[in-house]
Amino acid sequence: MVFTAKEFLQLRETLQIAVVKCSERCLYQSTKWAAELLNSLPPLSVADIASSQNTPGTYVHPAFAPNNDPIEAALEAKELGQYLLAKSFFDCKEFDRCAAVFLPESLLAGLLAPPNDASSPVPGDKGKATASSSSHEVTLPVLSQKSLFLALYAKVISGEKRKDEESEMIMGPQDLGTITNKQLLVVSRFLKRWFDERGSGAGESSASQGFLEYLYGMVLAKEKNDEEALSYLKESVQLFPWNWGAWLEMTNLISRVEQLNIVTPKLPQNIMSFIFHAHTAVNLYQQGQDLAMSINDLISVFPTSSFILTCKALLNYHSKDLMAAEQDFSNILALHPHRLDALDHYSNILYVLNLRPKLAFLAHLCSSIDKFRPESCVVIGNYYSLLSSHEKAVQYFRRALTLDRSCLSAWTLMGHEYVELKNTHAAIESYRRAVDVNRRDYRAWYGLGQTYEVLEMHAYALWYYKKAAGLRPWDGKMWQAVGSCLQKMGRDRDGIKALKRALLADSYYDTSASSFGSTGPVDRMTQMDPEVLLQIASMYDRLEEEDEAKAYMELCVAQEDGGAANAEAGVGGGGGTILGDSVAIHADSPGAGSDGEAGEGAERAVGNEGTGVTVATSKARMWLAKYSMRMEDYETATRLATELCQDGVEVEEAKALIREARSRMEPVNMMES
Structure with a gap:
């Protein structure tokens, strides 16, 4: 660009x-x-x-x-004193006073009262009926669009403020999340009538400026009228493309990549549309060289933009290149040391990488800048979570939600902490509230699946896991959860398909990592996840398909030295080498970093040095040893059992297997001699 x-x-x-x-x-x-x-x-x-x-x-x-539109210019000049008064009220957070400057409550009540609120006319009394209907033919006040927007926007903000005041304590007994903004109906009716009158061509009207369309779209979105809201927001950005709030509202309404691809051609073709497309794609967890190149093009135009640099960091975060994402956030913090936006994501990355000193520094920095920002509370909560002080972490996540009930990170992370505290009811409620805030949050869906799996309600868990996998189809952890759940439900065939997809999904992330600033090209001979391979083999074993089970058990054992045998194994359904997911993301898995495993996994994410001896590979070696005994291949059984003795896993059973193999080999040797 x-x-x-x-x-x-x-x-x-x-x-x-x-x-x-x-x-x-x-x-x-x-x-x-x-x-x-x-x-x-x-x-x-x-x-x-x-x-x-x-x-x-x-x-x-x-x-x-001055305004180029003569009608609007005249109205703005006439209302200048009132406008300055209303804006001063808004700046002082006196929203009702601001709205009342242009739209007194009496005027709104007379305009917006539905017809059936008036005294019902007596049947046959035409005079009363006429009087009743004429009482609603009140014309809208003649105001400039700037003043009208300010008054109606103040109404919406006033309603949001009152909604927060009337809400109960976070996760309290009466906190059902059902309190609504009562001013939305008033603003919605007013704007509908305003647009209807302009559309009917009644009288001379000035050209629209795009801000009232934005406000109406925002109100319709809050009323869950997504299709009409998107229509008005598209009209708003056509009229005035530089209002980022309108683009953000559109991002919140777009839930699928297909929907984004349909909407994009209908938008104004300028740099704002380009920024919107990149930002929305990142929010939809998309990866790829095209998206990375788009963000790099934007950085070439806005080299120090914290917003564009944050998009790049989040792109690396979602594509599991955590080291690159950490470096990006560190650079942003160096460029903008007082900026708190998106630092909650940075704290998630530091948590996963188990970088306690950096997370402690970040928590102290956020607290010194503004301890009453939701992002600051989330960062501090993550720090306490890393220290395994889960009650303290919950306290800070609740504080973040008290400041902003739509703080998505706080709802999801609080659910993770409640899982750690074994409070499954509170965890489920936290995840559900996160989904209410943003239905695209795969972490909350995944958390719900995990919680129901703990409760052994596998049908529910499977449904939620599938929702998470639908949002992140190239995330092996999602498909591994689906496969494990199907395995517990006895649906081995379906479970095998899901776990094979998990292996393929992991290879997608590892092989595409070089597009997002990784340290170099990724070797296709990277190891697979031995746990997934063992699960697939076990399900084949239960299905009495021993040849397939043996192939996957051998693949599992091969992961100890980096999976060098993978290329010739040809995993069924995947074909060729498949890479494993060795990074446990804190946002995906509650408490994933509490024991330091995430940090080790991050170091293993690049390269093919192998996993070494694990519980999974030892179980696979034991299965292969017993299989060799059944096939009367006593030499192989003895070799595998000896390796198990050296690994220090299942030593007694391995020694028994060696004794049995030798006892069976002796008569065979005597007969041969």
Whole structure:
């Protein structure tokens, strides 16, 4: 992506306009996002600044120029005093006062009362019926779009504030998650009527600015009317593409890659659409060279943008390249040491890699910057979780949710902590609330599956595991969970298919890792997961298919030295070499890093040095030794049993097997002699 000097100037000017327009409407997060993006552009030279101002003494930046629409300009000039008063109320968080400047409660009650609220007319009394119907023919107030947006947006924020105040304590007995924003109905009815009147062409109207479409789309999304919400949000970004809040709402509504591919061609084809596509793809857990190249192109335009750099870090995180993701977050922290956004993800990575000193430093840094930010509470909670202080961790995750009930990381991680505390009821409730916040969160679905599996409710666990696997089809851990659950349900054929897919999925991550900043090309001779191979072999054994069981047992044993025999084994369904998943992600598995295994797994993620002797490989060796005894191959049985004695696993049984093999070999040797 190459920009000329003139295009850089245009982009800079457009972002400056976006900052001003979003700030005027109190869209603080969108203002911050546009301002950060603006300041991540390469600095202008003096010559560029001079060329952009024809007459420097009288230059007025377009962001501060009068509205080009004469109707809107006249209304804004007329309402300037009221607008400044309303904005000052909003800035002071007096949202009801802000809305009342332009839309008093009496006006809204008269406009929005449904017809059946009026006194019912007596049958046959036409006069009363006419009076009743005419009482609802109240016209909407004539306001500029900027003032109307500010008033209605204040109404929505007021409703959200009151909703939080009325909600019970997090996970308390009355916290059912059923409290709603009562102002949504008022704002929704008002905007529907406003758009209907403009659509009917009643009177002379000015061109829409895109912000009211954004507000209506946001309200419809909160009311679960996703299809219509997406329609209004697409219209909003067509009219004003630089409002990042509208793009974020669209990201939240898109749940599948297929849906993203349908929506993208209908969006304005500019750099905002490019950023949106990359950001949404990362949120949908997509990987691939194309996505990595798109993000690198954006970094070439915005080299110090914390948002774009975070997208790159999350891309590495989701593709299990944890070392690269940790390095990316470390660089972001060096560039923006006071930025707390997305540091909860960074703390997850440090937890998995068992980097306690770095996590302690991050927790201290977040606490010193702002201890009452949800991200700070999540980071501190992760730190206590790494110390196995699970009660303390729960306390901080609850504090994060008190500050922001839509904090997805806090709900999911609190579920993990409740699993550690053996409080399965609270864990299930935490995961369910996480799914309510974001149905794309595979970690919560996976956590629900694990919790129900602990309760031995395998049918429920299988359903949730399948949901997680549907969201992460190339994550071996998801399919391994599905296969294990099917195995416990006695569905061995289906379990074998799922576990073979787990092996294939792991190879996808390992072989694509080099696309996301790994240390080099990945060797195709990397080991497979011996646990998965042992499970597949055991299921074949139960199905009395000994040849298949033997092949997988041999593959399992071969993983001790890096799986060098894999290439010629030809695993059924996979074909050729398949790589294993050796990184346990904390966000996927509750408590995965508490014993330090995750850190070791991260070190084994690259290379093919082998797993060494494990419980799984020892079980496979024992099975092969007994199989050799049944096949009267006593020399092989003796060799395998001797290896088991050296491994120190099942020593007594291995010694018994050696004695039995030797006793059977003696008559054979005597007969041969």
